[in-house]
Amino acid sequence: MKQTGLEVRPMFHWAPRRIEAHVKLCVLALQVQRTAEIRTGLSWARIAHLLGTLKAVRYVAERQTIVQRTKIGPELAGLLKTLGISALKQVMAMSEAAETPATS
Numbered sequence: 001m002k003q004t005g006l007e008v009r010p011m012f013h014w015a016p017r018r019i020e021a022h023v024k025l026c027v028l029a030l031q032v033q034r035t036a037e038i039r040t041g042l043s044w045a046r047i048a049h050l051l052g053t054l055k056a057v058r059y060v061a062e063r064q065t066i067v068q069r070t071k072i073g074p075e076l077a078g079l080l081k082t083l084g085i086s087a088l089k090q091v092m093a094m095s096e097a098a099e100t101p102a103t104s
Contacts, residue, residue, distance in 0.1 A: 050079050064095070065093075065095050
């Protein structure tokens, strides 16, 4: 595990079930990371950088809220395709803002 570049920090759990759950989650995260590296042939740092460019942005205008993803560049699109991950819709959510009662 020293060769993975996995950054860890101290976690303090005392209950056996929480310790077990934490270890399982760490192993699962490492497996996902290694699978992505093997499938793409890229380092985890590069994969994380590309995934970091994808963000969700919330716009609030008058009485409407829109959640939209940022544009997916060609390199990120290729990465997602290689990993078998379908891209999210451009507009992820739309909702009418609830009216706030006037305060006196």
